[in-house]
Amino acid sequence: MSTSTNQEKIKVRLYYWNARGRIQAVRYMLEDVAAKYPNVDYQEDFEILEKAAEDWPAHKADRSISGPFGTLPVLHWNDTHIIAQTLPIGQFIARKFDLYGKPKSANEDPVVFQALIDGVVSCAYTDVIFNIFMILWNQVDFDDPNHPYARLVKRVTSDFKTLNDLLAKSSTSFFYDQHEPTIADYFVFYGFTLAKDFHSALLPADEDTQALSKLEQEMKSRPALAKYFNEGRLYNRFSGSPTEQQYRAKIAAKKN
Numbered sequence: 001m002s003t004s005t006n007q008e009k010i011k012v013r014l015y016y017w018n019a020r021g022r023i024q025a026v027r028y029m030l031e032d033v034a035a036k037y038p039n040v041d042y043q044e045d046f047e048i049l050e051k052a053a054e055d056w057p058a059h060k061a062d063r064s065i066s067g068p069f070g071t072l073p074v075l076h077w078n079d080t081h082i083i084a085q086t087l088p089i090g091q092f093i094a095r096k097f098d099l100y101g102k103p104k105s106a107n108e109d110p111v112v113f114q115a116l117i118d119g120v121v122s123c124a125y126t127d128v129i130f131n132i133f134m135i136l137w138n139q140v141d142f143d144d145p146n147h148p149y150a151r152l153v154k155r156v157t158s159d160f161k162t163l164n165d166l167l168a169k170s171s172t173s174f175f176y177d178q179h180e181p182t183i184a185d186y187f188v189f190y191g192f193t194l195a196k197d198f199h200s201a202l203l204p205a206d207e208d209t210q211a212l213s214k215l216e217q218e219m220k221s222r223p224a225l226a227k228y229f230n231e232g233r234l235y236n237r238f239s240g241s242p243t244e245q246q247y248r249a250k251i252a253a254k255k256n
């Protein structure tokens with residue numbers, strides 16, 4: 001059942017580190033959800049990376065905080081359930097708040113349509129976002145084609161081209177002819193902006209990013225997301241990697 005149709009109060013607490021990390025796409029989803037549904041009381045709680053050594057072991061051990069797997073992100077739902085793992089959290093929110101869209105034709109099976117949307121989500125999360133973090137944690141030298149993780153750079157670039165080509169076939173700015181973003185658009189938007197903020201080598205040629213750039217503009221102009229960015233709530237920090245700052249400074253220095 002969709003939550004949009006009933007007015008019961010819903011308490012949602014997303015709990016993650018103070019970085020973009022795995023969860024940024026879900027943050028965007030929840031900002032839009034909270035703006036659309038007045039019955040949703042949404043807030044974020046943060047585990048602070050800078051205090052991880054002191055705080056995290058106890059929080060991890062307390063499964064009423066860190067959920068069944070003792071990892072973040074988790075979503076505390078109505079103080080009754082803890083939903084764990086990034087993709088299931090995103091998919092749960094999408095199911096609850098109608099972020100799976102609708103097939104163009106009434107004859108199309110909605111379960112099949114949901115699987116098409118989830119295909120895009122999985123490509124964006126597992127193949128693009130996760131690999132970008134592998135590249136970051138392993139400090140890939142973008143000028144060294146023989147770096148052990150250099151093939152991941154090619155993989156991410158190629159997946160962006162595939163996502164762009166698929167999106168270009170849509171009659172709207174969103175995947176599969178939707179007039180409002182689905183979970184797929186939130187994940188691809190995050191992956192694309194993360195790559196842009198990280199390194200241009202992760203992106204295909206400009207002509208192969210046109211549809212993704214249009215998606216980015218559409219998403220950034222959504223009132224709740226524009227407010228999020230204007231309030232400076234997007235973390236500059238991507239990950240919990242202890243070498244991220246130094247690695248990104250090195251990359252930035254090479255660009256100049």
Ligand SMILES: N[C@@H](CCC(=O)N[C@@H](CS)C(=O)NCC(=O)O)C(=O)O
Pocket residue numbers: 021022060070071072073084085086087
């Ligand atoms: N498969 C999980 C992985 C979650 C995960 O590994 N989270 C990391 C942070 S990004 C974590 O909590 N690390 C601390 C720990 O494992 O103690 C997901 O996709 O959410």
